[in-house]
Amino acid sequence: MKSVAAYRTPDPGTQPSHLHSSYISSLKRAPTKPQVLIPYTLSEVTGPLFRPEIVAPQASDLTRQHSGEPLGERIIVSGRVLDENSRPLADTLVEIWQANAAGRYLHEIDQHKAPLDPNFTGCGQAVTDAEGRYRFVTIRPGEYPWRNHYNAWRPAHIHFSVFGPAFATRLVTQMYFPGDPLIPFDPIFNCTADEKARNRLISVFDWETTMPEHALGYRFDLILRGREATPMEE
Protein backbone atom coordinates (compact mmCIF):
# COMPACT_ATOMS: atom_id res chain seq x y z
CA MET A 1 0.00 0.00 0.00
CA LYS A 2 0.92 3.65 -0.15
CA SER A 3 2.81 4.88 2.87
CA VAL A 4 1.08 7.44 5.05
CA ALA A 5 2.33 11.01 5.50
CA ALA A 6 2.93 11.70 9.19
CA TYR A 7 1.86 14.76 11.16
CA ARG A 8 4.53 17.16 12.32
CA THR A 9 5.90 16.68 15.82
CA PRO A 10 5.32 19.72 18.06
CA ASP A 11 8.36 21.84 18.93
CA PRO A 12 9.64 21.12 22.45
CA GLY A 13 7.76 22.96 25.18
CA THR A 14 4.90 24.08 22.96
CA GLN A 15 2.51 21.40 24.27
CA PRO A 16 1.90 20.52 27.94
CA SER A 17 2.86 17.16 29.38
CA HIS A 18 0.31 15.20 31.38
CA LEU A 19 1.80 15.65 34.85
CA HIS A 20 2.12 19.10 36.42
CA SER A 21 2.78 19.31 40.15
CA SER A 22 1.10 22.74 40.30
CA TYR A 23 -2.10 21.37 38.75
CA ILE A 24 -3.28 19.13 41.56
CA SER A 25 -5.87 17.20 39.55
CA SER A 26 -3.11 15.79 37.31
CA LEU A 27 -1.29 14.01 40.16
CA LYS A 28 -3.53 10.92 40.36
CA ARG A 29 -4.52 10.98 36.72
CA ALA A 30 -1.41 11.51 34.61
CA PRO A 31 -0.06 8.20 33.30
CA THR A 32 3.24 7.21 34.89
CA LYS A 33 4.60 4.87 32.23
CA PRO A 34 6.12 6.21 29.02
CA GLN A 35 3.70 6.49 26.13
CA VAL A 36 4.37 4.19 23.21
CA LEU A 37 5.44 6.01 20.05
CA ILE A 38 3.59 4.66 17.03
CA PRO A 39 3.72 5.41 13.31
CA TYR A 40 0.76 7.01 11.59
CA THR A 41 -1.55 4.53 9.90
CA LEU A 42 -4.77 4.97 7.99
CA SER A 43 -6.56 4.89 11.37
CA GLU A 44 -4.89 8.05 12.69
CA VAL A 45 -4.88 10.13 9.48
CA THR A 46 -8.61 9.67 8.99
CA GLY A 47 -11.16 10.94 11.49
CA PRO A 48 -14.75 11.98 11.99
CA LEU A 49 -16.13 14.53 9.54
CA PHE A 50 -19.40 16.30 10.21
CA ARG A 51 -21.94 17.71 7.78
CA PRO A 52 -22.35 21.48 8.30
CA GLU A 53 -26.11 20.90 8.75
CA ILE A 54 -25.37 19.13 12.02
CA VAL A 55 -25.03 22.60 13.56
CA ALA A 56 -28.21 24.65 13.97
CA PRO A 57 -27.99 28.24 12.62
CA GLN A 58 -28.54 29.78 16.07
CA ALA A 59 -25.91 27.55 17.68
CA SER A 60 -23.16 30.13 17.11
CA ASP A 61 -25.05 32.94 18.87
CA LEU A 62 -25.05 32.20 22.59
CA THR A 63 -27.00 35.39 23.29
CA ARG A 64 -30.08 34.19 21.39
CA GLN A 65 -30.70 30.73 22.74
CA HIS A 66 -33.40 31.82 25.19
CA SER A 67 -36.36 34.19 25.29
CA GLY A 68 -34.37 37.02 26.85
CA GLU A 69 -30.85 38.35 26.55
CA PRO A 70 -28.16 37.09 28.90
CA LEU A 71 -26.59 39.49 31.38
CA GLY A 72 -23.06 40.64 30.79
CA GLU A 73 -20.90 42.24 28.15
CA ARG A 74 -21.77 41.01 24.66
CA ILE A 75 -18.68 40.04 22.63
CA ILE A 76 -17.85 38.58 19.23
CA VAL A 77 -15.23 35.85 19.14
CA SER A 78 -14.02 34.92 15.70
CA GLY A 79 -10.98 33.62 13.93
CA ARG A 80 -9.70 31.01 11.56
CA VAL A 81 -8.83 27.37 11.85
CA LEU A 82 -5.61 26.68 9.96
CA ASP A 83 -3.10 23.87 9.93
CA GLU A 84 0.62 24.26 10.63
CA ASN A 85 1.20 24.62 6.89
CA SER A 86 -1.08 27.71 6.90
CA ARG A 87 -3.82 25.88 5.04
CA PRO A 88 -7.34 26.98 6.03
CA LEU A 89 -9.44 24.11 7.32
CA ALA A 90 -12.92 24.36 5.88
CA ASP A 91 -16.05 22.59 7.15
CA THR A 92 -14.53 21.68 10.48
CA LEU A 93 -16.58 21.57 13.66
CA VAL A 94 -15.79 24.06 16.44
CA GLU A 95 -17.48 23.68 19.85
CA ILE A 96 -17.29 26.13 22.74
CA TRP A 97 -18.48 26.20 26.35
CA GLN A 98 -18.05 28.77 29.09
CA ALA A 99 -19.21 30.28 32.38
CA ASN A 100 -21.79 33.06 32.45
CA ALA A 101 -20.94 36.69 33.21
CA ALA A 102 -20.96 35.96 36.95
CA GLY A 103 -18.46 33.13 36.62
CA ARG A 104 -20.92 30.24 36.98
CA TYR A 105 -21.38 27.24 34.68
CA LEU A 106 -24.78 25.70 34.02
CA HIS A 107 -23.54 22.41 35.45
CA GLU A 108 -24.73 20.58 38.57
CA ILE A 109 -21.25 20.21 40.05
CA ASP A 110 -20.49 23.93 39.84
CA GLN A 111 -21.21 25.10 43.40
CA HIS A 112 -19.72 28.59 43.11
CA LYS A 113 -22.06 30.99 44.89
CA ALA A 114 -22.74 33.15 41.87
CA PRO A 115 -26.09 33.38 40.10
CA LEU A 116 -27.13 31.30 37.14
CA ASP A 117 -28.55 33.24 34.23
CA PRO A 118 -31.84 31.83 32.89
CA ASN A 119 -30.98 33.31 29.50
CA PHE A 120 -27.54 31.77 29.15
CA THR A 121 -26.61 28.13 28.63
CA GLY A 122 -22.98 28.78 27.70
CA CYS A 123 -22.41 26.39 24.83
CA GLY A 124 -22.22 26.85 21.08
CA GLN A 125 -21.13 25.22 17.85
CA ALA A 126 -20.01 26.46 14.46
CA VAL A 127 -18.62 24.96 11.28
CA THR A 128 -15.80 26.80 9.49
CA ASP A 129 -16.39 28.33 6.07
CA ALA A 130 -14.25 27.84 2.95
CA GLU A 131 -11.51 30.12 4.38
CA GLY A 132 -11.52 28.32 7.72
CA ARG A 133 -13.40 31.14 9.48
CA TYR A 134 -15.72 30.74 12.43
CA ARG A 135 -17.66 33.34 14.45
CA PHE A 136 -19.48 33.25 17.78
CA VAL A 137 -21.55 35.89 19.53
CA THR A 138 -21.50 35.41 23.29
CA ILE A 139 -20.95 37.28 26.54
CA ARG A 140 -17.65 37.77 28.30
CA PRO A 141 -17.35 34.97 30.87
CA GLY A 142 -16.62 35.83 34.50
CA GLU A 143 -13.60 34.71 36.50
CA TYR A 144 -14.33 32.10 39.16
CA PRO A 145 -12.62 30.46 42.14
CA TRP A 146 -11.39 26.86 42.17
CA ARG A 147 -9.78 24.74 44.85
CA ASN A 148 -6.41 24.01 43.30
CA HIS A 149 -4.56 26.15 45.87
CA TYR A 150 -5.26 28.94 48.37
CA ASN A 151 -7.23 31.80 46.79
CA ALA A 152 -7.10 30.23 43.34
CA TRP A 153 -9.10 31.95 40.60
CA ARG A 154 -9.37 30.97 36.96
CA PRO A 155 -8.85 33.81 34.52
CA ALA A 156 -11.81 34.45 32.22
CA HIS A 157 -11.72 31.82 29.47
CA ILE A 158 -13.75 30.05 26.81
CA HIS A 159 -13.23 26.33 26.16
CA PHE A 160 -12.68 25.39 22.50
CA SER A 161 -12.92 21.96 20.89
CA VAL A 162 -11.92 21.42 17.24
CA PHE A 163 -11.78 18.26 15.15
CA GLY A 164 -9.90 19.05 11.93
CA PRO A 165 -9.50 16.49 9.15
CA ALA A 166 -8.11 13.54 11.13
CA PHE A 167 -8.05 11.73 14.46
CA ALA A 168 -4.51 13.11 14.77
CA THR A 169 -5.64 16.75 14.56
CA ARG A 170 -8.17 16.71 17.42
CA LEU A 171 -7.62 19.66 19.76
CA VAL A 172 -9.25 20.92 22.95
CA THR A 173 -7.97 24.17 24.39
CA GLN A 174 -8.97 27.38 26.19
CA MET A 175 -9.05 30.97 24.99
CA TYR A 176 -8.14 33.82 27.34
CA PHE A 177 -8.66 37.59 27.23
CA PRO A 178 -5.94 40.23 26.80
CA GLY A 179 -4.98 42.12 29.93
CA ASP A 180 -6.50 39.64 32.39
CA PRO A 181 -4.43 40.06 35.59
CA LEU A 182 -5.12 36.46 36.67
CA ILE A 183 -3.37 34.87 33.69
CA PRO A 184 0.19 34.88 35.12
CA PHE A 185 -1.04 33.07 38.27
CA ASP A 186 -3.02 30.34 36.51
CA PRO A 187 -1.44 26.86 36.74
CA ILE A 188 -3.49 25.63 33.80
CA PHE A 189 -2.30 28.45 31.55
CA ASN A 190 1.27 28.00 32.79
CA CYS A 191 1.43 24.26 32.10
CA THR A 192 2.81 25.04 28.67
CA ALA A 193 6.51 25.75 29.14
CA ASP A 194 7.05 27.79 25.98
CA GLU A 195 6.04 31.39 26.71
CA LYS A 196 5.18 32.30 23.12
CA ALA A 197 3.13 29.16 22.70
CA ARG A 198 1.04 29.79 25.82
CA ASN A 199 0.61 33.47 25.03
CA ARG A 200 -1.04 32.46 21.77
CA LEU A 201 -3.94 31.24 23.91
CA ILE A 202 -4.71 34.90 24.66
CA SER A 203 -7.14 36.33 22.14
CA VAL A 204 -6.47 39.69 20.48
CA PHE A 205 -8.84 42.65 20.70
CA ASP A 206 -10.01 43.27 17.14
CA TRP A 207 -11.43 46.55 15.74
CA GLU A 208 -12.24 44.81 12.46
CA THR A 209 -14.87 42.56 14.03
CA THR A 210 -16.01 45.00 16.72
CA MET A 211 -19.57 46.15 15.92
CA PRO A 212 -20.40 49.81 16.64
CA GLU A 213 -22.94 50.30 19.42
CA HIS A 214 -23.11 46.54 19.84
CA ALA A 215 -20.14 44.38 20.81
CA LEU A 216 -16.35 44.23 21.13
CA GLY A 217 -14.54 41.75 18.89
CA TYR A 218 -11.82 39.32 19.91
CA ARG A 219 -9.82 37.29 17.44
CA PHE A 220 -8.58 33.80 18.21
CA ASP A 221 -7.01 31.63 15.53
CA LEU A 222 -6.70 27.90 16.09
CA ILE A 223 -3.78 26.05 14.53
CA LEU A 224 -4.18 22.31 14.11
CA ARG A 225 -1.33 19.99 13.31
CA GLY A 226 -0.15 19.85 9.71
CA ARG A 227 1.28 16.96 7.79
CA GLU A 228 4.88 16.41 6.83
CA ALA A 229 5.58 17.32 3.22
CA THR A 230 6.37 13.80 2.11
CA PRO A 231 5.30 10.35 3.24
CA MET A 232 7.79 8.47 5.38
CA GLU A 233 9.65 5.80 3.48
CA GLU A 234 9.13 2.35 4.89
Add this chain to the structure above:
Amino acid sequence: MSLQATTSQTVGPFFRIGFQWLNRENMAGEGVSGERIAIQGRVVDGEGSPVPDAILEIWQANAHGKYAHPDDTQDKPLEPAFDGFGRVPVNREGMFRFATIKPGPVPGPNGKEQAPHLLVSVFMRGLQRRLVARIYFPDEPRNADDFILNLVEPARRSTLIAKKTAGGLALLEWNVVLQGPEETVFFDLGL
Protein backbone atom coordinates in the same frame (compact mmCIF):
# COMPACT_ATOMS: atom_id res chain seq x y z
CA MET B 1 4.74 29.71 6.04
CA SER B 2 4.99 27.42 9.00
CA LEU B 3 2.82 27.82 12.10
CA GLN B 4 2.87 26.05 15.45
CA ALA B 5 -0.06 23.96 16.62
CA THR B 6 -2.16 25.62 19.32
CA THR B 7 -1.37 24.46 22.84
CA SER B 8 -3.75 21.85 24.24
CA GLN B 9 -5.59 22.59 27.50
CA THR B 10 -7.74 20.49 29.78
CA VAL B 11 -11.46 20.04 29.14
CA GLY B 12 -11.91 20.91 32.83
CA PRO B 13 -14.81 19.69 34.98
CA PHE B 14 -17.68 21.26 33.01
CA PHE B 15 -17.20 19.87 29.49
CA ARG B 16 -20.60 18.18 29.53
CA ILE B 17 -22.35 21.43 28.65
CA GLY B 18 -20.20 21.75 25.53
CA PHE B 19 -20.06 18.11 24.47
CA GLN B 20 -23.42 16.54 25.29
CA TRP B 21 -25.25 17.73 22.15
CA LEU B 22 -23.04 15.30 20.19
CA ASN B 23 -22.96 12.40 22.66
CA ARG B 24 -23.26 9.14 20.78
CA GLU B 25 -23.32 5.90 22.73
CA ASN B 26 -25.04 3.92 19.99
CA MET B 27 -22.79 4.27 16.96
CA ALA B 28 -24.50 1.82 14.62
CA GLY B 29 -28.18 2.31 13.90
CA GLU B 30 -30.54 0.00 12.11
CA GLY B 31 -29.37 -1.34 8.78
CA VAL B 32 -25.65 -1.03 9.49
CA SER B 33 -23.97 -4.32 8.65
CA GLY B 34 -21.51 -6.06 10.93
CA GLU B 35 -21.26 -7.97 14.16
CA ARG B 36 -23.07 -6.03 16.92
CA ILE B 37 -21.00 -5.45 20.03
CA ALA B 38 -21.17 -3.36 23.18
CA ILE B 39 -18.13 -2.29 25.15
CA GLN B 40 -18.34 -1.24 28.77
CA GLY B 41 -15.75 -0.28 31.30
CA ARG B 42 -14.51 2.13 33.87
CA VAL B 43 -12.02 4.97 34.12
CA VAL B 44 -10.00 4.75 37.35
CA ASP B 45 -7.23 6.93 38.77
CA GLY B 46 -3.99 6.12 40.59
CA GLU B 47 -5.83 5.30 43.82
CA GLY B 48 -8.28 3.00 42.06
CA SER B 49 -11.03 5.59 42.49
CA PRO B 50 -13.48 6.06 39.64
CA VAL B 51 -13.02 9.17 37.52
CA PRO B 52 -16.47 10.76 37.23
CA ASP B 53 -15.50 13.54 34.83
CA ALA B 54 -14.01 11.87 31.76
CA ILE B 55 -15.29 11.38 28.24
CA LEU B 56 -14.24 9.00 25.49
CA GLU B 57 -14.30 9.61 21.77
CA ILE B 58 -14.23 6.63 19.43
CA TRP B 59 -13.08 6.43 15.81
CA GLN B 60 -13.37 3.24 13.80
CA ALA B 61 -13.76 1.66 10.37
CA ASN B 62 -16.94 -0.08 9.27
CA ALA B 63 -17.36 -3.85 9.11
CA HIS B 64 -15.65 -3.94 5.71
CA GLY B 65 -12.55 -2.20 7.09
CA LYS B 66 -13.31 1.12 5.41
CA TYR B 67 -13.17 4.54 7.08
CA ALA B 68 -15.86 7.11 6.24
CA HIS B 69 -13.19 9.59 5.16
CA PRO B 70 -11.88 10.73 1.76
CA ASP B 71 -8.30 9.73 2.58
CA ASP B 72 -9.40 6.10 2.73
CA THR B 73 -9.14 5.23 -0.96
CA GLN B 74 -9.58 1.49 -0.54
CA ASP B 75 -12.02 -0.18 -2.91
CA LYS B 76 -14.38 -1.24 -0.12
CA PRO B 77 -18.01 -0.26 0.47
CA LEU B 78 -19.10 2.58 2.74
CA GLU B 79 -22.06 2.17 5.05
CA PRO B 80 -24.24 5.26 4.59
CA ALA B 81 -25.68 5.01 8.11
CA PHE B 82 -22.32 4.56 9.85
CA ASP B 83 -19.71 7.31 10.21
CA GLY B 84 -17.47 5.60 12.77
CA PHE B 85 -17.67 8.31 15.45
CA GLY B 86 -18.69 7.83 19.05
CA ARG B 87 -18.71 10.21 22.03
CA VAL B 88 -19.23 8.44 25.32
CA PRO B 89 -19.23 10.20 28.72
CA VAL B 90 -18.64 8.28 31.94
CA ASN B 91 -21.23 8.37 34.74
CA ARG B 92 -20.64 9.35 38.38
CA GLU B 93 -19.06 5.95 39.02
CA GLY B 94 -16.64 6.38 36.13
CA MET B 95 -18.53 3.78 34.08
CA PHE B 96 -19.13 4.00 30.35
CA ARG B 97 -20.84 1.80 27.80
CA PHE B 98 -21.31 2.10 24.06
CA ALA B 99 -22.69 -0.04 21.26
CA THR B 100 -21.20 -0.39 17.80
CA ILE B 101 -20.15 -3.00 15.25
CA LYS B 102 -16.82 -4.81 15.12
CA PRO B 103 -14.69 -3.08 12.48
CA GLY B 104 -13.01 -4.94 9.66
CA PRO B 105 -9.23 -4.92 9.29
CA VAL B 106 -7.58 -1.84 7.74
CA PRO B 107 -4.19 -1.46 6.05
CA GLY B 108 -1.17 -0.99 8.28
CA PRO B 109 2.55 -0.35 7.98
CA ASN B 110 4.69 -2.76 5.95
CA GLY B 111 1.77 -3.60 3.69
CA LYS B 112 0.20 -5.82 6.34
CA GLU B 113 -3.37 -5.57 7.52
CA GLN B 114 -3.90 -4.36 11.07
CA ALA B 115 -6.00 -6.40 13.45
CA PRO B 116 -9.50 -4.95 13.95
CA HIS B 117 -9.36 -2.08 16.42
CA LEU B 118 -11.08 1.07 17.64
CA LEU B 119 -9.20 4.31 18.31
CA VAL B 120 -10.01 6.03 21.59
CA SER B 121 -9.35 9.56 22.83
CA VAL B 122 -9.85 10.07 26.55
CA PHE B 123 -10.42 13.59 27.87
CA MET B 124 -10.83 14.52 31.53
CA ARG B 125 -10.36 17.18 34.15
CA GLY B 126 -6.74 17.07 35.29
CA LEU B 127 -5.23 16.18 31.95
CA GLN B 128 -4.03 18.98 29.70
CA ARG B 129 -4.00 16.69 26.67
CA ARG B 130 -6.11 13.77 25.63
CA LEU B 131 -4.89 10.23 26.10
CA VAL B 132 -4.85 8.02 23.00
CA ALA B 133 -5.41 4.26 23.15
CA ARG B 134 -6.76 1.44 20.99
CA ILE B 135 -9.27 -1.27 21.75
CA TYR B 136 -8.50 -4.65 20.17
CA PHE B 137 -10.70 -7.76 20.28
CA PRO B 138 -10.33 -11.03 22.19
CA ASP B 139 -9.91 -14.31 20.28
CA GLU B 140 -8.70 -12.39 17.25
CA PRO B 141 -5.89 -14.31 15.52
CA ARG B 142 -4.70 -11.17 13.70
CA ASN B 143 -3.67 -9.58 17.03
CA ALA B 144 -0.49 -11.68 16.99
CA ASP B 145 0.76 -9.98 13.81
CA ASP B 146 -0.54 -6.48 14.47
CA PHE B 147 2.21 -3.94 13.86
CA ILE B 148 1.06 -1.49 16.54
CA LEU B 149 0.38 -4.11 19.24
CA ASN B 150 3.84 -5.51 18.60
CA LEU B 151 5.37 -2.14 19.50
CA VAL B 152 4.00 -2.63 23.02
CA GLU B 153 5.92 -4.73 25.55
CA PRO B 154 4.19 -8.13 25.69
CA ALA B 155 3.21 -7.93 29.37
CA ARG B 156 1.19 -4.76 28.76
CA ARG B 157 -0.57 -5.69 25.51
CA SER B 158 -3.55 -7.11 27.38
CA THR B 159 -4.48 -3.58 28.53
CA LEU B 160 -5.45 -2.83 24.93
CA ILE B 161 -7.50 -5.98 24.33
CA ALA B 162 -11.14 -6.00 25.44
CA LYS B 163 -12.18 -8.93 27.62
CA LYS B 164 -15.12 -11.24 27.22
CA THR B 165 -17.77 -10.94 29.89
CA ALA B 166 -20.47 -13.11 31.40
CA GLY B 167 -22.85 -11.00 29.33
CA GLY B 168 -22.07 -13.08 26.28
CA LEU B 169 -19.91 -12.69 23.20
CA ALA B 170 -21.47 -9.37 22.25
CA LEU B 171 -20.62 -7.62 25.53
CA LEU B 172 -16.96 -6.78 26.05
CA GLU B 173 -15.12 -5.03 28.86
CA TRP B 174 -12.29 -2.55 28.48
CA ASN B 175 -11.03 -0.25 31.23
CA VAL B 176 -8.98 2.92 31.32
CA VAL B 177 -6.49 2.60 34.18
CA LEU B 178 -4.56 5.84 34.53
CA GLN B 179 -1.77 4.73 36.89
CA GLY B 180 -0.34 1.66 38.58
CA PRO B 181 0.66 -1.88 37.66
CA GLU B 182 -2.40 -2.34 35.43
CA GLU B 183 -1.91 1.05 33.76
CA THR B 184 -3.40 1.16 30.28
CA VAL B 185 -0.97 1.58 27.41
CA PHE B 186 -1.32 5.03 25.89
CA PHE B 187 0.16 6.00 22.57
CA ASP B 188 2.32 8.95 21.69
CA LEU B 189 1.07 10.48 18.46
CA GLY B 190 3.37 13.46 18.89
CA LEU B 191 0.56 15.39 20.60
